Amino acid sequence: MTLDLSLLPDGGVNWLDASGDHSGIVLSTRVRLARNLEGFAFPGRARDGERLRILARVREAVESSPHLRRNLLVRVDELGSDDRLLLHERHLISKELAGLDQQHPVRSGAAVFLGDGIGVMVNEEDHLRLQTLRSGFNLADAFADMQRIDEELGERIPFAFHEEFGFLTSCPTNTGTGLRASALIHLPGLVLTKEINKTLAGLQQIGFTYRGLYGEGSEVVGNFFQISNQTTLGRSEEEIVDKLLQVLSTVIAREEEARRVLLRDAGYIIEDKLWRAYGTLRYARSLTFDEAMNFLSGVRLAVGLKLITGLSVYTLNKLLIFSQAAHLSHAEGRPLSESEANLARARYVRQALAAEVGT
Amino acid sequence: MLCDSCKERDAVVQVTQVTDPPVRQLNLCEKCAAERGIETQVTMPKQPLADFIQAVQQKQLLAGSESWRCTFCNSTLRDFRNTSRLGCAYCYGAFEVKLRDLLRGVHGTSKHQGKRYHPPAQAAEEGASVATELRNRLRRAVEQEQFEEAAKLRDQLKVME
Numbered sequence: 001m002t003l004d005l006s007l008l009p010d011g012g013v014n015w016l017d018a019s020g021d022h023s024g025i026v027l028s029t030r031v032r033l034a035r036n037l038e039g040f041a042f043p044g045r046a047r048d049g050e051r052l053r054i055l056a057r058v059r060e061a062v063e064s065s066p067h068l069r070r071n072l073l074v075r076v077d078e079l080g081s082d083d084r085l086l087l088h089e090r091h092l093i094s095k096e097l098a099g100l101d102q103q104h105p106v107r108s109g110a111a112v113f114l115g116d117g118i119g120v121m122v123n124e125e126d127h128l129r130l131q132t133l134r135s136g137f138n139l140a141d142a143f144a145d146m147q148r149i150d151e152e153l154g155e156r157i158p159f160a161f162h163e164e165f166g167f168l169t170s171c172p173t174n175t176g177t178g179l180r181a182s183a184l185i186h187l188p189g190l191v192l193t194k195e196i197n198k199t200l201a202g203l204q205q206i207g208f209t210y211r212g213l214y215g216e217g218s219e220v221v222g223n224f225f226q227i228s229n230q231t232t233l234g235r236s237e238e239e240i241v242d243k244l245l246q247v248l249s250t251v252i253a254r255e256e257e258a259r260r261v262l263l264r265d266a267g268y269i270i271e272d273k274l275w276r277a278y279g280t281l282r283y284a285r286s287l288t289f290d291e292a293m294n295f296l297s298g299v300r301l302a303v304g305l306k307l308i309t310g311l312s313v314y315t316l317n318k319l320l321i322f323s324q325a326a327h328l329s330h331a332e333g334r335p336l337s338e339s340e341a342n343l344a345r346a347r348y349v350r351q352a353l354a355a356e357v358g359t
Numbered sequence: 360m361l362c363d364s365c366k367e368r369d370a371v372v373q374v375t376q377v378t379d380p381p382v383r384q385l386n387l388c389e390k391c392a393a394e395r396g397i398e399t400q401v402t403m404p405k406q407p408l409a410d411f412i413q414a415v416q417q418k419q420l421l422a423g424s425e426s427w428r429c430t431f432c433n434s435t436l437r438d439f440r441n442t443s444r445l446g447c448a449y450c451y452g453a454f455e456v457k458l459r460d461l462l463r464g465v466h467g468t469s470k471h472q473g474k475r476y477h478p479p480a481q482a483a484e485e486g487a488s489v490a491t492e493l494r495n496r497l498r499r500a501v502e503q504e505q506f507e508e509a510a511k512l513r514d515q516l517k518v519m520e
């Protein structure tokens with residue numbers, strides 16, 4: 001199977017368009033639900049044939065669901081590893097579904113139904129992982145989309161549900177609501193003012209956690225933190241979402257305050273640091289991924305502080321995604337070695353910035 | 360900037376000392392800061408399940424029950440301890456007592472407060488079709504004298520019913 005992402009609106013990355021609230025600080029908002037079908041072993045335990053039957057059942061339900069029927073079915077189990085990595089880099093499928101984890105190679109029946117900000121992963125850790133994604137800080141719409149598709153699928157296929165424990169999932173950390181709501185948030189101000197540890201420790205004390213750019217198990221790069229609820233049982237879906245909304249509003253306010261402090265107390269030091277980051281991205285001939293992420297973080301902060309003008313957050317968001325290894329290989333039409341990728345990355349970033357602000 | 364305490368390593372954290380007046384600023388390296396109980400690294404998120412499973416191992420909470428088996432998917436509590444994943448939804452019934460304790464450890468409660476769910480009306484029919492398929496497989500297993508497989512299918516049917 002060949003992967004043709006041109007069939008999706010904006011290649012499945014509409015959420016990069018910086019249209020939501022606080023889009024300079026919050027890259028995207030995501031809600032995901034874990035659901036399993038009654039009568040089948042969970043994907044990790046199910047046989048190949050069972051997983052294919054699960055996919056067939058879900059496909060039937062998706063095709064008759066008003067909000068999902070136009071989604072594009074991608075058979076992840078029929079894609080090569082480069083295409084699977086590309087989907088993962090675009091935040092459309094998890095590392096586990098992509099089979100990029102040595103512990104979990106790609107499973108038969110692994111698939112995703114992709115739509116505009118709405119995805120349904122099949123045969124991931126659970127039979128179904130529903131996810132909705134919105135640009136900027138927009139939990140309310142992401143949650144409303146999720147409720148609609150959960151309702152539509154739940155009417156068509158029987159989910160495993162327990163009176164006391166709620167929705168049953170492969171890992172008990174997701175049992176109950178199966179809901180994980182998160183925002184991918186850029187916090188360079190809190191990192192530079194060394195307030196970040198206090199903020200993150202505070203989050204953990206009230207039942208929230210943070211992860212890196214790609215969610216569970218990923219490292220924090222470029223000062224991007226994915227903040228989400230830690231527990232899924234004992235609170236209603238609305239309570240979880242409301243609480244996260246409050247927590248994120250507080251974190252955003254603290255980040256804005258930290259940025260004001262930085263400008264006030266260390267104006268020229270910060271200005272110098274950020275312009276250097278911009279200079280490197282404009283003229284460097286080779287960039288590793290981590291370097292690019294860190295300099296992009298600086299430029300993003302400079303745009304937020306209005307030190308650099310004429311550069312859109314949308315362009316910066318696109319640079320985050322399209323300067324990753326599989327995207328660079330895809331653009332070049334051939335696999336790239338690490339050093340070739342570093343050259344291609346620097347070239348891509350230079351061209352994208354020049355196209356926006358002129359040479 | 361060098362650490363004010365050891366004068367050897369680079370300072371990574373700035374501390375305002377207020378215990379001994381006059382108040383003064385100290386620049387400390389990671390090691391000297393740690394000796395004063397000051398955290399300089401971002402700590403990784405807690406892993407509630409891993410922490411809890413470790414606690415379970417230490418307290419021997421699963422001792423004697425590790426060989427408990429789910430008759431639908433055939434996985435044991437030991438499998439769960441090794442992979443942190445359950446085999447199927449029926450495991451929640453098979454290991455109910457242990458899982459209730461575990462859910463309380465992870466989430467602070469085992470009582471779902473969210474959306475109530477009723478499977479669609481045709482689900483009974485669909486459940487019946489899964490059961491019919493299992494019965495057909497059971498019949499074939501018996502015909503081919505695959506008694507181990509037949510016993511497994513019989514147990515699965517029993518759980519479903």
